[in-house]
Amino acid sequence: MKNNPLLQPYNTAPFSKIENAHFLPAISKLIAETKAEIDAITSNTETPTFKNTVEALENTGEQLDRATSIFFNLNSAETNDEIQKIAQEVSPMLTEFSNDMLLNETLFERIKTVYKQKDSLNLSEEQHMLLDKKYKAFSRNGANLSDEKKTELRKIDAELSKLKLTFGENILAETNKFELHLTTKSDLSGLPEGVIEAAAQTAQEKGKDGWVFTLDYPSYVPFMTYADNRELRKKMAIAFGAKGFHNDELDNQQNVLQIANLRHKRANLLGYKSHAHFVLEERMAETPEKVKSFLNELLEKAKPAAQKEFDELTAFAKELDGIDHLEKWDGAYYSEKLKQKLFNLDDEKLKPYFELKNVINGVFTVAEKLYGLHFEEVHNIDKYHTDVKTYEVKDDENELVAIFYADFHPRAGKRNGAWMTSYKPQQIKDGKNDRPHISIVCNFTKPTASKPSLLTFNEVTTLFHEFGHALHGMLANTHYPSLSGTSVYWDFVELPSQILENWCYEKETLELFAKHYKSGEVIPMEYIEKIKDSATFLEGMATLRQLSFGMLDMAWHGSDPSGIADVKAFEAAAFNDTQLYPDVKENCMSTSFSHIFQGGYSAGYYSYKWAEVLDADAFALFKQEGIFNKKVADRFKGFVLSQGGTLDPMELYIKFRGQKPDPEALLKRAGLV
Numbered sequence: 001m002k003n004n005p006l007l008q009p010y011n012t013a014p015f016s017k018i019e020n021a022h023f024l025p026a027i028s029k030l031i032a033e034t035k036a037e038i039d040a041i042t043s044n045t046e047t048p049t050f051k052n053t054v055e056a057l058e059n060t061g062e063q064l065d066r067a068t069s070i071f072f073n074l075n076s077a078e079t080n081d082e083i084q085k086i087a088q089e090v091s092p093m094l095t096e097f098s099n100d101m102l103l104n105e106t107l108f109e110r111i112k113t114v115y116k117q118k119d120s121l122n123l124s125e126e127q128h129m130l131l132d133k134k135y136k137a138f139s140r141n142g143a144n145l146s147d148e149k150k151t152e153l154r155k156i157d158a159e160l161s162k163l164k165l166t167f168g169e170n171i172l173a174e175t176n177k178f179e180l181h182l183t184t185k186s187d188l189s190g191l192p193e194g195v196i197e198a199a200a201q202t203a204q205e206k207g208k209d210g211w212v213f214t215l216d217y218p219s220y221v222p223f224m225t226y227a228d229n230r231e232l233r234k235k236m237a238i239a240f241g242a243k244g245f246h247n248d249e250l251d252n253q254q255n256v257l258q259i260a261n262l263r264h265k266r267a268n269l270l271g272y273k274s275h276a277h278f279v280l281e282e283r284m285a286e287t288p289e290k291v292k293s294f295l296n297e298l299l300e301k302a303k304p305a306a307q308k309e310f311d312e313l314t315a316f317a318k319e320l321d322g323i324d325h326l327e328k329w330d331g332a333y334y335s336e337k338l339k340q341k342l343f344n345l346d347d348e349k350l351k352p353y354f355e356l357k358n359v360i361n362g363v364f365t366v367a368e369k370l371y372g373l374h375f376e377e378v379h380n381i382d383k384y385h386t387d388v389k390t391y392e393v394k395d396d397e398n399e400l401v402a403i404f405y406a407d408f409h410p411r412a413g414k415r416n417g418a419w420m421t422s423y424k425p426q427q428i429k430d431g432k433n434d435r436p437h438i439s440i441v442c443n444f445t446k447p448t449a450s451k452p453s454l455l456t457f458n459e460v461t462t463l464f465h466e467f468g469h470a471l472h473g474m475l476a477n478t479h480y481p482s483l484s485g486t487s488v489y490w491d492f493v494e495l496p497s498q499i500l501e502n503w504c505y506e507k508e509t510l511e512l513f514a515k516h517y518k519s520g521e522v523i524p525m526e527y528i529e530k531i532k533d534s535a536t537f538l539e540g541m542a543t544l545r546q547l548s549f550g551m552l553d554m555a556w557h558g559s560d561p562s563g564i565a566d567v568k569a570f571e572a573a574a575f576n577d578t579q580l581y582p583d584v585k586e587n588c589m590s591t592s593f594s595h596i597f598q599g600g601y602s603a604g605y606y607s608y609k610w611a612e613v614l615d616a617d618a619f620a621l622f623k624q625e626g627i628f629n630k631k632v633a634d635r636f637k638g639f640v641l642s643q644g645g646t647l648d649p650m651e652l653y654i655k656f657r658g659q660k661p662d663p664e665a666l667l668k669r670a671g672l673v
Contacts, residue, residue: 003024004022004025004027005017005018005022006018006023006027006030006070007024007026007029007030007063012382012403012423012424012437013066013070013382013384013423013437014382015070015383015384015425016382016383017382017383018070020080020082020083020086022338022444023067023071023083023086023090024086024089024090026067027064027067027068027071027090027093027094028093030061030063030064030067031093031094031097033062033063034060034061034097034548035097035100037056037059037060037061038057038060038101038104038107038541040056041053041056041057041060041107041110042106042107042110046466047113048110048111048113048114048626049114050114050121050123050127050131052352053111053113053114054114054127054130054131054134055130056479057107057111057134057457058130058134058482059429059544059651060364062481064230065425065481066423066424066454068090068094069421069422069423069424070423071083071086071087071090072087073421073423073439074384075087076414076415076419076421076441077384077385077407077413077414077415078384078385078411078414079082079172079200079413079414079415079443080413081392081465082176083358084165084169086554087165088166088467091161091165092158092161092162092400094159094161095157096154096157098157099142099150099153099157101153101673102137102138102141102142102143102287103141103142103143103145103150103153103154104126105143107138108138108139108143110133110486111134111135111138112135114131114549115131115132115135118131118132123577125484125646125647126478126479126480126646127229129483129645129646129647130480130482130483133483133645136282140278140281140282141153141270142269142270145269145270147296149269150175152269153266153269153270155203156262156265156266156269157266159258159262160259160262160263162268163255163258163262163618164257164259164597164598165598166243166255167255167256167259167594167597168254168339168415168594168598170243170244170250170251170252170255171243171244171252171415171592171594171598172415173250174215174244174246174250174454175214175215175216175243175415175416176214176412177240177250178214178215178239179206179212179213179214180212180213180232180235180236180239181203181208181210181211181212182199182210182211182213182232183209183210183211184210184211187227187229187232187267188227189228189229190226190228191222191226191227192222192224192226192348194348194351194448194451194454195219195222195223195226196211196444197448197449197450197451198218198219198306198445198446198448198596199211199212199213199219201446201448201449202214212632213236213418215236215239215240215243216410216416216443217410217416217417218280218409218410218443218444218445218446219410220236220240221332221456221458222456223236224236224237224329224333225331225332225333225347226333226336226348227333227334229452230329230330232573233329233333234327234329236329236339237327237328237329237587238329238584238586238587241328241584241586241587241588241589241592242586242588243591243592244588244591244592245568245586245587245588245591245592251591252590252592252597253567253588253591255591255597256556256567256590256591256597257561257564257567259597260275260556260557260561261561261562262558263275263562264557264560264562264603266278267673269587270494274288274557274558274559274560275557275558275602275603276288276291276554276557276558276603278603279557279603279604280314280603282489283489283490283491283604283607284489284491284492284610284649284650285491285606285607285610286555288554288558289433290354291550291554291603291606292554292558293558294552294606294609294610295547295554295606295609296552296610297663298543298547299544299547299577299578300673301667301673302540302543302544302547302670302672303544303577303578303671304539304540304541305543305671306540306541306543306544306580307540307580307636308540309538309541310326310541310580312338313331313334313335313338313538313541314326315615316334316337316341317330318340320334320337325582326581327581327582327584328581328584328587331581335537335538339534339537340646341529342534342537343533343534343537344530345527345530345531345534347456347457347458349527350456350457350523350527350531351454351455351456352454352517352518353514353515353516353517353523354454354455354456354457354459354460354514354526355452355453355454355455355517356408356444356447356452356453356454356455356516357452357453357459358513358514358515358517359455359460359513360389360406360513361513362509362512362513363463363467363500363513364434365463365512365513366464366500366503366509366512367471369628370630370633370636370637371471371633371637371641372395372396373393373394373395373471373474373475374393374394374395374396375391375392375393375404376391376392376394377389377390377391378390378391378392378419378478381403381405385407385411387407387409387411388405388406388407388410389405389406389407389408390403390405390406391403391404391405391406391642392404393474400435401435401474401475402426402435402436402437402438402473402474403423403424403435403436403437403438404437404438404439404470404474405423405437405438405439405440406439406440406442407439407440407441407442408442408443408444408453409442409443409444409445409453410443410444410446414441414443414598415442415594416443417594418440418441418442418443418462418463418465418466419441419466420438420439420441420466420469420473420486420497421438421439421440421441422436422437422438422469422473422485422486423437423438423439424436424437425476425481425484425485425487426473426476426477426478426481426484426485427479427480427481427484428477428478428479429479433477436473436474436476436484436485437571438470438473438485440463440466440467440468440469440470441466442459442463442466444459444462444463445459445468451517452517454517457504457531460504461501461504464500464501464503464504465497465498465500465501466497467497467500468496468497468498468499468500468501469486469493469496469497471496471500471641472485472486472493472496472497472640472641473486475637475641475642476641476642476644477642477643478642478643478644478646481603482645482647483486483644483646484644484645485644486644487644487645488644488645489603489645489647489649490600490604490607490609491604491606491607491610491649491667492611492614492649492652492653493607493609493611494607494608494610494611494612494615495614495615495618495640495653496640496641497611498608498611498612498614498615499614499615499618499619499636501615501617502619502622502627503627505531505532505535506627507525508627510528510531511523512521512592513534525528531654536669536670536671539670539671539672540670540672541580543609543670543672544578544580545578546608546609547578547609548575548578548579549589549593549595549605550588550605550606550608550609551574551575551577551578551594552571552574552575552590552593552605553593553596553601553602553603553604553605553606554603554605554606555570555571555573555574556574556590556596556602557596557602557603558603567588567590567591568588570590571589571590608643612666613661613663613666614653616665616668616669617657617661617662617663617665617666617667618636618653618656618657618661620665621657635656636656638656639652639653639656640652640653640656
């Protein structure tokens with residue numbers, strides 16, 4: 001125990017010293033230490049004050065938080081069977097500990113005492129918010145329940161923590177299990193040379209001849225977009241859409257039903273009508289009714305456009321290849337062909353201009369121009385995999401702003417998708433501004449023997465998106481870690497990420513980094529024009545797809561799920577208003593919908609669209625004043641990026657923008673009005 005690196009003081013995460021065997025004993029000991037810190041608060045005989053109760057509670061468990069963030073980040077980005085087994089032990093322990101704290105009557109009584117006097121305490125806005133958040137954390141999570149109901153709540157929470165982990169493990173196993181192994185050259189027809197080379201490399205790594213395609217995004221997406229062989233596209237699409245839906249040991253149907261039912265039971269126990277009612281009380285949207293009317297309003301605008309686009313795509317496929325009925329495995333393929341026809345633009349033409357190294361420098365330059373940040377790659381910071389890059393981020397005065405980790409390529413131990421996370425939060429404590437350690441994790445096209453990592457335009461916007469989250473974390477400037485950085489209402493958290501995507505479509509930005517990887521030639525103006533022109537291509541269909549996910553989420557979480565026996569049938573009914581393609585009987589979205597059944601987006605998937613309204617409206621101001629306008633950037637940094645969750649998000653937004661967001665801005669940008 002004494003040599004356990006997680007129990008020693010450290011600044012950056014000591015990855016190279018950590019062995020899997022360290023996690024369980026370290027987390028157990030740190031839980032015990034944090035409990036002792038809480039006991040010190042509850043046994044304090046002095047009258048409860050903001051400082052000796054609320055602030056004291058905020059300062060408990062710092063090392064525990066850091067150890068668990070290291071552990072769960074590895075479980076997402078660099079996992080193995082052993083880590084997954086430990087997670088199944090650690091998760092219930094942490095849930096039990098969290099409940100021990102939130103159901104601690106003495107502690108709640110102390111907080112309640114302070115809360116009742118809040119108006120006479122002369123607190124700052126940030127202190128007010130901290131007190132409010134702490135009080136609600138208890139009152140909303142069972143502190144007022146009877147002992148019998150508290151026991152029931154603990155049981156539900158322990159079960160949920162295990163089910164969510166199992167759900168995610170099954171999806172990772174399903175993703176890793178499937179491969180499309182091709183040995184006939186003609187099967188590769190239509191695929192770009194770089195994609196073929198990457199598939200040959202994957203086959204080689206697996207000790208096979210020919211070419212191997214997987215369900216990892218950089219392999220799956222190009223295959224679905226370019227492969228001429230319709231039967232093989234069908235095979236891939238069905239495999240992708242059937243994750244967790246095979247009635248075998250990796251099946252997630254029961255997990256989905258149990259998670260939905262336990263969440264509903266939990267909400268009822270706490271006095272809420274549904275899980276969505278519970279969640280949305282602490283969101284900008286406030287109620288499921290508001291969310292549903294928001295989604296339906298957008299649906300009304302998007303559906304006619306989507307139907308028209310779908311009909312055009314169907315007619316195009318019929319004319320080109322005599323296809324009578326467009327299926328899901330045809331969507332990306334014919335969309336790409338139609339885009340090439342209309343705009344003479346395809347991703348393969350663009351990729352040479354988006355070398356990963358240059359795009360990274362591009363996003364760094366944007367951050368420098370807007371917020372005065374400087375990124376320097378350093379090699380003295382410990383990392384969990386050789387792929388990870390580490391940077392020191394400094395301001396114009398050469399002061400450290402943050403440590404930044406970036407992990408870009410897929411591998412077996414890493415879940416699909418892209419996300420931002422942190423290893424250490426920002427806080428101002430004892431007069432010292434403790435800076436954050438922020439990380440982004442992506443799954444981008446790998447370099448091959450003959451080419452560096454070249455990104456699709458979609459991957460470029462993904463990088464900007466995650467980097468927007470990272471800026472929210474890096475520029476945090478608050479006193480309390482639980483209000484710092486991305487610790488904001490879930491339907492506000494996507495504003496910093498989504499707004500940054502807008503810069504990818506601007507000539508001024510593209511000229512900074514979009515340079516041909518061989519010749520260094522800047523991306524031709526005609527391509528920039530085409531990127532802009534094609535920005536709203538099939539936007540109706542894309543909007544409908546996003547809305548369908550939000551509506552499925554609300555269907556699972558907005559009412560009592562106890563009557564649902566068939567996951568697939570329930571999902572089909574939820575998709576009824578948004579369906580364009582014929583259903584695929586072998587596929588089910590819910591069984592691999594990690595955002596809502598494993599991540600934190602349950603009753604919150606609508607927030608991507610909600611934040612799009614904010615980001616379209618906010619970017620309209622940048623467009624008006626200049627996309628690198630320092631005044632506007634300073635306001636955005638001062639009122640949004642640095643403030644975390646210290647104020648109500650709408651207040652912060654109005655302080656930045658001078659007005660409430662206008663939904664027209666989104667519809668206009670999407671070409672839907």
